[in-house]
Amino acid sequence: xxxxxxxxxxxxxxxxxxxxxxxxxxxxxxxxxxxxxxxxxxxxxxxxxxxxxxxxxxxxxxxxxxxxxxxxxxxxxxxxxxxxxxxxxxxxxxxxxxxxxxxxxxxxxxxxxxxxxxxxxxxxxxxxxxxxxxxxxxxxxxxxxxxxxxxxxxxxxxxxxxxxxxxxxxxxxxxxxxxxxxxxxxxxxxxxxxxxxxxxxxxxxxxxxxxxxxxxxxxxxxxxxxxxxxxxxxxxxxxxxxxxxxxxxxxxxxxxxxxxxxxxxxxxxxxxxxxxxxxxxxxxxxxxxxxxxxxxxxxxxxxxxxxx
Amino acid sequence: xxxxxxxxxxxxxxxxxxxxxxxxxxxxxxxxxxxxxxxxxxxxxxxxxxxxxxxxxxxxxxxxxxxxxxxxxxxxxxxxxxxxxxxxxxxxxxxxxxxxxxxxxxxxxxxxxxxxxxxxxxxxxxxxxxxxxxxxxxxxxxxxxxxxxxxxxxxxxxxxxxxxxxxxxxxxxxxxxxxxxxxxxxxxxxxxxxxxxxxxxxxxxxxxxxxxxxxxxxxxxxxxxxxxxxxxxxxxxxxxxxxxxxxxxxxxxxxxxxxxxxxxxxxxxxxxxxxxxxxxxxxxxxxxxxxxxxxxxxxxxxxxxxxx
Numbered sequence: 117x118x119x120x121x122x123x124x125x126x127x128x129x130x131x132x133x134x135x136x137x138x139x140x141x142x143x144x145x146x147x148x149x150x151x152x153x154x155x156x157x158x159x160x161x162x163x164x165x166x167x168x169x170x171x172x173x174x175x176x177x178x179x180x181x182x183x184x185x186x187x188x189x190x191x192x193x194x195x196x197x198x199x200x201x202x203x204x205x206x207x208x209x210x211x212x213x214x215x216x217x218x219x220x221x222x223x224x225x226x227x228x229x230x231x232x233x234x235x236x237x238x239x240x241x242x243x244x245x246x247x248x249x250x251x252x253x254x255x256x257x258x259x260x261x262x263x264x265x266x267x268x269x270x271x272x273x274x275x276x277x278x279x280x281x282x283x284x285x286x287x288x289x290x291x292x293x294x295x296x297x298x299x300x301x302x303x304x305x306x307x308x309x310x311x312x313x314x315x316x317x318x319x320x321x322x323x324x325x326x327x328x329x330x331x332x333x334x335x336x337x338x339x340x341x342x343x344x345x346x347x348x349x350x351x352x353x354x355x356x357x358x359x360x361x362x363x364x365x366x367x368x369x370x371x372x373x374x375x376x377x378x379x380x381x382x383x384x385x386x387x388x389x390x391x392x393x394x395x396x397x398x399x400x401x402x403x404x405x406x407x408x409x410x411x412x413x414x415x416x417x418x419x420x421x422x423x424x
Numbered sequence: 425x426x427x428x429x430x431x432x433x434x435x436x437x438x439x440x441x442x443x444x445x446x447x448x449x450x451x452x453x454x455x456x457x458x459x460x461x462x463x464x465x466x467x468x469x470x471x472x473x474x475x476x477x478x479x480x481x482x483x484x485x486x487x488x489x490x491x492x493x494x495x496x497x498x499x500x501x502x503x504x505x506x507x508x509x510x511x512x513x514x515x516x517x518x519x520x521x522x523x524x525x526x527x528x529x530x531x532x533x534x535x536x537x538x539x540x541x542x543x544x545x546x547x548x549x550x551x552x553x554x555x556x557x558x559x560x561x562x563x564x565x566x567x568x569x570x571x572x573x574x575x576x577x578x579x580x581x582x583x584x585x586x587x588x589x590x591x592x593x594x595x596x597x598x599x600x601x602x603x604x605x606x607x608x609x610x611x612x613x614x615x616x617x618x619x620x621x622x623x624x625x626x627x628x629x630x631x632x633x634x635x636x637x638x639x640x641x642x643x644x645x646x647x648x649x650x651x652x653x654x655x656x657x658x659x660x661x662x663x664x665x666x667x668x669x670x671x672x673x674x675x676x677x678x679x680x681x682x683x684x685x686x687x688x689x690x691x692x693x694x695x696x697x698x699x700x701x702x703x704x705x706x707x708x709x710x711x712x713x714x715x716x717x718x719x720x721x722x723x724x725x726x727x728x729x730x731x732x
Contacts, residue, residue: 318629340606412640
């Protein structure tokens with residue numbers, strides 16, 4: 117089924133202890149689409165400046181992504197520059213130039229309004245809300261957010277949260293939004309704000325899916341050659357939503373499998389700069405890594421394993 | 425099959441943001457036994473001072489624990505006092521009085537030498553080695569260690585590591601011992617030092633079992649009422665080794681189930697001070713929590729779940 121993503125398409129400048137790139141394709145909607153396109157047709161809404169080179173998106177067009185909703189405005193494309201510290205997790209922002217993204221006002225092309233799976237990437241919660249007012253009868257809406265909106269636009273965020281099915285955020289954001297140190301207490305508090313499904317990303321420690329009062333702990337794949345973590349979260353969301361859209365329906369089994377697929381796609385993302393590793397994956401590569409992940413949580417636990 | 429543990433029996437003074445105890449039964453061998461006793465007969469080797477009240481161990485005697493190997497020396501029992509910070513993970517030591525533990529020299533009663541499952545709790549690696557020289561034909565030897573020995577007795581530690589099957593340590597200790605930031609690279613380096621089985625404890629993020637080149641990611645149970653984390657690691661080791669000793673043989677399935685049982689027993693430990701919560705568990709309580717944990721990692725993943 118159709119999948120809509122609203123978010124950024126950007127240029128990143130990234131420095132890690134091992135490598136450096138001056139201008140790599142980035143942005144939440146780009147990473148999301150690069151992953152989701154393996155599973156379902158994606159409709160992308162975003163904005164770029166007239167400095168943007170559309171040839172760089174050729175791999176997306178090839179891969180099921182419709183970007184009629186990616187508008188071009190006079191001005192510069194969103195640019196972000198960051199530097200990762202030695203642990204490859206903590207990073208410092210060198211600059212953020214919003215460019216045309218500063219006045220981004222997502223307007224959905226008519227045909228986009230029928231999408232049944234919706235992902236609102238990390239943008240101002242009032243813009244996320246404006247998207248919800250444009251879509252018709254969605255099956256499943258998921259959103260991302262960040263500390264900047266939690267502290268700076270909390271009322272708008274709470275309003276948007278009331279209308280979504282799922283929130284995908286990291287553990288520190290759960291604590292900030294819920295004002296609870298305990299992750300599980302915090303999660304229940306956030307569920308009471310609206311989203312019944314919560315996916316808590318914990319980086320190298322994997323992710324936790326909370327649906328109602330059921331928990332699924334999904335590990336991260338073991339990565340020995342972590343190259344650049346940029347975009348891993350949006351790639352995770354792309355694998356997750358893409359898989360769900362392909363299933364066409366949402367139930368506990370599909371949600372768990374979708375989280376696993378998010379982890380699989382994220383594990384590719386971090387092996388190269390930008391979406392390089394996501395450009396030409398084979399079905400067999402995805403399949404192998406999914407099998408590897410399932411093997412990591414497999415316990416042959418029949419009723420008799422506890423021989424007490 | 426018989427299970428031997430060599431470690432400490434102590435008195436702890438603990439302060440958390442919520443509660444305080446002046447004198448609670450503690451020590452690695454005590455926590456280990458309290459958990460392992462649910463699964464297999466345990467033989468405990470340790471030392472206490474003549475201030476020690478053996479009545480406090482009545483619950484262990486009732487529960488399969490033989491402590492003929494717990495000797496009494498003139499002097500004071502090992503005492504540790506610590507304070508947990510607000511996150512309930514970081515802690516500061518207020519004092520450590522080794523007492524009679526300072527000159528601990530583990531001597532195994534004759535009948536203990538036939539044990540087939542051996543756990544060397546966190547003591548000086550040369551003492552751990554001396555235990556290995558006394559035992560006859562063990563099936564499976566696991567050990568713990570800590571940063572203090574990694575930095576202060578590295579050569580002794582490396583010598584002991586050559587003779588054990590499994591090392592149970594936390595993630596920061598993996599990094600310190602291997603001098604590798606990447607956990608998985610570090611793990612392989614430690615495997616090359618001897619132990620083919622590595623269990624990396626990550627607190628609230630669960631544990632990773634590495635056996636050869638196979639990984640098992642075991643989550644921690646969701647704990648909303650974390651009361652006192654003291655002893656959780658030794659309790660984990662007790663559940664793990666107890667379960668293996670009950671199985672009587674070591675293979676990948678048993679190892680995975682044993683790690684899950686370690687996580688189950690640790691989840692009880694942290695709900696009260698000392699081993700209070702481990703004293704009177706019912707089989708049904710253990711069974712329920714094991715089922716809950718398995719449910720947390722269950723994906724209905726047949727060959728067709730990846731419909732790509």
